Amino acid sequence: xxxxxxxxxxxxxxxxxxxxxxxxxxxxxxxxxxxxxxxxxxxxxxxxxxxxxxxxxxxxxxxxxxxxxxxxxxxxxxxxxxxxxxxxxxxxxxxxxxxxxxxxxxxxxxxxxxxxxxxxxxxxxxxxxxxxxxxxxxxxxxxxxxxxxxxxxxxxxxxxxxxxxxxxxxxxxxxxxxxxxxxxxxxxxxxxxxxxxxxxxxxxxxxxxxxxxxxxxxxxxxxxxxxxxxxxxxxxxxxxxxxxxxxxxxxxxxxxxxxxxxxxxxxxxxxxxxxxxxxxxxxxxxxxxxxxxxxxxxxxxxxxxxxxx
Ligand code: SF4
Ligand code: SF4
Numbered sequence: 001x002x003x004x005x006x007x008x009x010x011x012x013x014x015x016x017x018x019x020x021x022x023x024x025x026x027x028x029x030x031x032x033x034x035x036x037x038x039x040x041x042x043x044x045x046x047x048x049x050x051x052x053x054x055x056x057x058x059x060x061x062x063x064x065x066x067x068x069x070x071x072x073x074x075x076x077x078x079x080x081x082x083x084x085x086x087x088x089x090x091x092x093x094x095x096x097x098x099x100x101x102x103x104x105x106x107x108x109x110x111x112x113x114x115x116x117x118x119x120x121x122x123x124x125x126x127x128x129x130x131x132x133x134x135x136x137x138x139x140x141x142x143x144x145x146x147x148x149x150x151x152x153x154x155x156x157x158x159x160x161x162x163x164x165x166x167x168x169x170x171x172x173x174x175x176x177x178x179x180x181x182x183x184x185x186x187x188x189x190x191x192x193x194x195x196x197x198x199x200x201x202x203x204x205x206x207x208x209x210x211x212x213x214x215x216x217x218x219x220x221x222x223x224x225x226x227x228x229x230x231x232x233x234x235x236x237x238x239x240x241x242x243x244x245x246x247x248x249x250x251x252x253x254x255x256x257x258x259x260x261x262x263x264x265x266x267x268x269x270x271x272x273x274x275x276x277x278x279x280x281x282x283x284x285x286x287x288x289x290x291x292x293x294x295x296x297x298x299x300x301x302x303x304x305x306x307x308x309x
Contacts, residue, residue, distance in 0.1 A: 014145075023121075023140040025160040031120065032153035035105060039149045043119065044101035049090040050080060053206050053243050054174035055113040056088075062111040067208040074099055075207075083185045084194050086203045114171040120148065121162055123172075125183070174240070177247040178206065184255055198254050205246035209239055212246050226261040 023029070034040075051059070060070045075088035090113070093099055100108045106116070120143040140159050144151055163169055181202070185194065194202070204211050215221060216235065234241040251257040 017143050017145045018122075019142045019144055021141070023142060023159050025140070025163075026158050027140070028156055028158055029121070029142055029162065030153065030156050031150045031162070032155035033150045034153075037149045037153070039147050041101050041103070041105060042147050043145075044106065045092065045095070045097040047092075047098075047115075048078070049098065049113055049115045050078065051075060051088050051090065051207075052114050052171075052175045053178055053209070053246070054171065054240075056207055057209065057239055057243060058111040059108065059113070062108060067210050071207055080182050081186055083182060084199065085182055085185055085206075086199055087206050114168075114175055117166045117168050117171055120144065120150070121159055121168075174243075177244065177251075181247065181250055181254065194254065201253055202250060205243075205250055209242055209246070213242055216242075216245075224262060224266050226263050 056067060056070060059074075060067055063070065065073075071088060074091055076091040078087055078089045079085060080087040090098055090100075098106075100106055100112075106112055122141050122143060123138065124141060125138050157165070204215065213235075222232075231241075231245065235245045236242075248259045252259040
């Protein structure tokens with residue numbers, strides 16, 4: 001059994017804070033977080049808050065800024081889940097606090113990142129290495145850190161109710177395919193590194209949909225892949241559709257999944273190119289061979305004339 005937990009939001013920093021119990025959607029927990037708790041906003045610092053593509057989309061809409069501005073002002077690069085897949089996390093201020101926290105609480109609460117919504121309930125998937133998702137055993141776990149007084153509150157909910165209240169189901173729906181890419185990479189281990197080009201592609205789709213859109217519509221992308229008109233229309237006008245299309249593209253580009261069809265003429269051109277390069281290599285080898293024969297003959301002649309002397 002390989003541990004490919006789909007929790008990617010930093011709880012593994014200190015596993016001793018995880019209650020050693022597997023929870024289901026119907027399990028009950030006692031927890032409440034509100035401005036009246038003595039620890040209010042204590043958890044909004046010294047923490048790695050990785051941003052998913054959907055988090056970035058939400059945040060840039062709320063703040064009305066571009067992905068470039070968001071990345072520059074509020075994030076710092078990181079690698080996701082100890083893989084070689086590059087992403088971003090929130091850039092904390094000099095005191096180690098989240099830039100969105102004030103004494104009154106979170107200033108982006110309605111659009112807060114997935115990691116902040118999940119806390120303190122994480123979700124994990126365990127499955128056989130190389131078998132992404134199919135027979136995954138899914139369960140929930142609860143993080144109980146000493147500073148968090150929310151666990152001392154009287155409010156009791158099921159995990160299902162807690163998740164609905166926090167808007168976690170929508171996050172899961174939006175993040176799932178992207179998380180699957182990370183999990184697939186993680187399950188491969190480091191036998192094979194992601195190429196530099198692969199890393200750049202993953203980073204672009206994950207953090208900057210405007211750039212990915214330009215890549216699709218302004219490069220040779222559409223000369224290479226067969227994309228139907230309906231899909232083109234959708235991804236041109238809807239960023240969520242564009243994001244999902246990006247995940248589909250990454251599954252093919254990084255893991256060879258046959259998700260997008262390459263145009264026939266592109267394949268034929270590639271075959272010709274390979275044949276031509278093989279032909280060139282053969283010609284080159286012939287030349288080298290002829291040169292070796294000529295050198296050998298010259299040497300033989302030299303030896304023969306030396307013998308005659
Ligand atoms: S985004 Fe909001 S909830 Fe999340 S750490 Fe920052 S202030 Fe806290
Ligand atoms: S530490 Fe716990 S109770 Fe306190 S603000 Fe954070 S989540 Fe809420």
